[in-house]
Amino acid sequence: MKITTARRVAQIFFLTTFLWLAVVATVGTGWMQWRGWPISWFLQLDPLAAIGTTLATHSLLPGFGWALVTVALTILFGRVFCGFVCPFGAIHQFVGWLGRRALRPKDKMAANAYRPAQSVKYYLLIGFLAAAALSAGDAFVGSLQTGLLDPISFLHRSINLAVLPSADVAFERLFPGGRFAVGAALIGGLFVAFVLLNLWIPRFYCRFICPLGALLGVLARPSLWSIGKTTAKCNECALCDVDCEGACNPMGPIRGSECLMCMNCLDNCPNVSPLAYVARPSPGGEVVGHGVSRRGFVVAALSGLAAVPLSRVGGATGRAWSPALIRPPGSVAEDEFLARCVKCCECVRVCPTNVLQPAVMEHGWEALWTPVLNNRIGTSGCQLNCVACGYACPTGAIRPLTLDRKQGLGDFEKSGPVRIGLASVDRGRCLPWAMDRPCIVCQENCPVTPKAIYVSEIEQTVRDGVLQVVSVEGTTLGVRGARLAPGRFASGDYACRLAGEERGHPIVANTQDTLTLDPAQKMPDSVEPGTAAEVQVRLQRPVVDPSLCIGCGVCEHECPMSGLRAIRVTADNETRDPRHAVLLSEHPS
Amino acid sequence: MSPDAPFPPIGPEATRRAFLRRALKAGAAIAATGGLAAWLWDRHPPGTLGLRAPASALPDFRVSDAGRRMAIVTGTDRVRTLRRALEAMGGIGRFIKRGDRVIVKVNAAFAAPSVLCATTHPDVAAELVRLCLGAGAAKVLVTDNPINDPESCFALSGIAASVGAAGGALVLPRAADFADGSLPGGRLIRNWPMLLGPFRGVTKLIGAAPVKHHARAGASMTIKNWYGLLGGRRNQFHQDINGIIVELAQLVRPTFVVLDGTMSMLTNGPTGGSLADLKPTHTLVVSTDPVAADAFGATLLGRTFHDLPYLSRAAQLGCGTTDFGALQPARDDVS
Known part of the structure; x- marks a missing residue:
């Protein structure tokens, strides 16, 4: 079998696996449901998510052992993840091929010439990692923003929140009753835009944007083997440039860190030629750098560093914290949350009621595409007997909870239930309070025992x-x-x-x-x-009893004041941050 | 093109034949446009919709020769009490015939385990499915439009698993399943979104509900169970809870109802949430008269039909009788 055939088989396998894991990420035990599927496996394979969270929190979660495999493979063999594994890369490559397959070799070669702008991805990576690494003692921890452009997070978000729900609108097979995602048009629009850019320049995202690709490019710099020449000279027919996905100039001197390991050059090279997958360094010459200047490095790093205090000065993680930012149960306190969340929205995908939504800009730009409850959307509030989101989260931003821990039962009776917020009645809008009409739908539906x-x-x-x-x-x-x-x-x-x-x-x-x-x-x-x-x-x-309310939002969801609800949950009294407590403790510690 | 350039010819030749051909095409285009417009013509444009008399959302599912009957069986095993009660009613075959398509409307309102008795017990749902299939029913659908997330409700209550094992088809409400329905002469149920999709082709309707305290309505039993057929912002109806229950009693004429008072929820209803809310009352009722069933159910909650204003009003409107004793209910004990 030709190596390019093997590459295609691997790409189809991993893209299919990715899509399958997206389809089955529905809570349940049916054959097309979550059961025990490792739905966040691609994120665990992702060294950018691993390094980002580790830089920001100084701890490496065990699940990221998979990322070590990717790192090791990259150091040994180059960016094989990009060429063989990455499902987003597979989509880009396929669309690029589809759009350009009829072009003349001369035009293909022109599209595959190396461009200095390919160093943009390295600057993005430097900025992101600098922002994640910045910590100032207890004052603040870094801000993890890699998820904005991390291809695995990007694809999870796009497929789960935009593509699948749109495809299912007419059928309601996957999501009976429909599925909603706030800002899905932006998420899906970016996805479509980046996919279509492949018609202009193949693998546009991979070459210019992808911070994971940049990280792997850095790791591939010392790789033991790579594409190269076995002799210094060849007849320079340039056929190797015709289908080069990474624009890495295989005719030489090759840019190893740009090479996506598509292996098309090996296929195109006439048999007499010396192009091969070889132990480095290649006699044909190599460009070892990434096109990153010292000045550019400093500017990118300082920009990333400055972005964190600048956004914190806005106060969103301090005194101006957003009371509408209700995080799912098990979430860690906000500054650590922002140091862990990679914006993959797997939690949003698995939430059975659809109450969990991607934040847009309403809670500060740092919180973009992080999970937040929206009690007006979906089939119900946060379900009392559900802990799914914590088990979907690959980075520990949402901790997995047992039902006993969540509800404050058994060993956890003393510490009480996990509260994500507090409901309060708007007595100026409530039917029985303000308009002398009977109602109490909220009271009926309160799932807490005794009712809050x-x-x-x-x-x-x-x-x-x-x-x-x-x-x-x-x-x-x-x-x-x-x-x-x-x-x-x-x-x-x-x-x-x-x-x-x-x-x-x-x-x-x-x-x-x-x-x-x-x-x-x-x-x-x-x-x-x-x-x-x-x-x-x-x-x-x-009347709400704040000592019992867990903030689940079922009352808000059911309130018949269908616009602005007359009972609403805010993040006040959430257990994840003691500074947000409302009540005095009732138990001696 | 210069101003005095000749006008370009329309066809190769401006002959009479060519003109006729073009005239024919023009005529066909105009006819096609007209035909398309006629096909798409809205015979009920906005503004006249409200004038149409709304038709009843649901047909009458009662079996004409079954009459008004009721059976009250005491015991702890729901399968046995249900079987015995139906035998006392003359057997399931009296109600379900070969080829019937049956809907069992359960109360699956909450995503809670069956032990909390906030939902129809999975044993009752499954046994109804088995009995109907045994009587020759072609298909038995089980459905509800719950309050909590539908999939979670059916899964956690155990209904999905038990119904599946019994050979019934669980129907999760999809957006496309809701259509506007009305109660003729009704005040509240007028062009209101209702879960009507699953009713296509259905010939029999069975209601199966637990006995529960309900903070607003006093109690939630077989008639309040029809609330789960409403969609939209149905919670608005809590402003007139008795009014909406009465209209549901008028609108929904089931083949029979099952009221499961094996355990009754006395407090904290309709969600419950604790075993402390439940009292073993060890009684199951089958009735063709939902008003009578609910009037009896009130006694399990230590109340009378007087405490539930909707019952008297439904009885006045001919939906049944609050004097369940008048039905001379068959009584038995299988404990």
Whole structure:
């Protein structure tokens, strides 16, 4: 088998695997569901995610052992990850080939010439890693922003939040009831744009943008083997440049760090030629650098370093923290969260209710594409019996929880449940509080035991509800004082309190000038005409007990005030940051 | 082109024949445009929609010769009490015929395990599926539009697994399954999105609900269970909870209902969440009259139908009777 055939087989295998893991990332035990699939495996293979989180947090999670394999392979064999494994690279290569397959070799060669702009990716990498590495004691830790352009995060986001939900809109097979992602148009639009750029320059993203490719390019610098010549001279037919994916100039001197290990040059090279996969250094000559100038390095590093304090001065991780930034249960405190999250949105993908959403810019630019709860979207709030997101997160930004830990049961009774926020009633919008209409949907749906929402009951005289009795016939009172809407008070929620009586009589029917009272309740012996009769509504008004509320948002999701909800969750009182606590501790430590 | 250049000829030759041919094509194009417009013509343009009398969202699923019957069986094993109650009603064959397509409307509102009894017990759902299939039903669908995430609700409640094992088809509500439905003469259910998709071709409807306390309505039993057929911003109906339950009683005429009071949720309803909310009441009811079933269910909660205003109003409107004793319910014990 030709080496390029092997490369294609590997690319198809890994892209298919990636897509399969995207499809099955639905909580459940069905054959097309999560079961035990390692849905975040490609992120664990990703040395950029590993090095980024390690620089920012000074700890390397065990799952990133896979990244060591990638690192070792790259040091030994060059950027084989880019050529054989990377699923985003496979898409770029395929689209580039599709768009250019009919071109003349001369035009293909022109497109595959090395461009100085290929060093842009190294500057991006330097900036990202500098921002991640910056820490100033307890004042702040670094900001991990590699996920913005890390190809694995990028592809996870694009496929899971834009491509699959769009493809499924008409069928609802994968996502019954539909699937939503805030800002999906931006995520999907960038994906389409970068894929289409391959029609202009093949592997555009890989050559100019990809910070993971840049990292692997640096690691490949000392690689033991690479593409090269076996002799110093060849007949320089330049056929090797025709299909070169990395624009690395295989005819020599070759730029080893740009070589994507597509192996097309070996295929194109006439048999007489000396081009081969050889032990380095190649006699044909090599360009060892990355096109990064000292001045450029310093500027990129300083820019990355400066970006962190600049954004922190905005206050989003300090006193101006966003109360709307409700992180999923198990999330670490915000500054560490920003040092861990690689914006892959795997948590958003697996969330069974779709309440978990990618943040756009509303919580500061550092939080772009990190997970945040949006209780208006999706099928319900954060489910009491679900811990899926913590098991999808590859970087420990969301810690895996047991149900006992999440709910504060068993060994965790003393520490209590994990709270992600606190609900509060907007008494200016709540139907029973502000508009004298019964409701309490929030109280009913509160999943906490005992319920964190309780009701305060009141009998409230309705507007124009003060009437005078003019006649009595059995349990039907003729009244005057206001024209009543027929049937309006027959819903079971209204009562008529006669002057001098403690309790009202439930109203079972009304016309515009009569009230029929429940015969089951004894009427007074005589009701004089002129007696005052007040129509009252029995209201149950919801009140939140902050010591029980976990911030799950089911109440907010169910509130019938469909625009701005009358009960809303904010991140106040979240357990992940003691500085956000609201209540005094009730337990001695 | 210079101003005095000759006008370019339309065809090779401006003959009569060529003109006729072009005229024919022009005529065909105009006819095609007209035909397309006629095909797409909106005979109910916006503005007249509200004037159409809304048709009933659901047909009447009652079996005409079954009459109003009820069976009350005590015992702890739901499969046995259900089987015994249906035998006492004259057997499942009285209700389900060969070739019937049946919907079992369960209460799967919450993503909670079945032990908390906030949802229809999986044993009840599965046994209904088995009985219907045994009676020759062509297909038995089990569905609900739950409050929590649907997939989680059916999975955690155990309904998905038990129904699947029994040979029933679980229907998760999709956006495309909702269509506007109305109760003729109704005040609340008017062109309201309802879970009607699964009802295509369905000939029988069975409701299966647990006995639960409900903070707003007092109790949630067989009639309140139909709430799960509503979509949209249905929570608005809590402003008039008795009104909406009465309209559901009018709209939904099931083949029969099963009220499972093996364990009754006395407090913290309708979610519950703790075993402390439950009381063993060891009773299961099957009834062709949901009002009677709920009136009996109220007694399991230590109340009477007087405490649930929707029952009297539904009875007044001819949906059933609150005097369940008048149905002379068959009673038995299989504990």
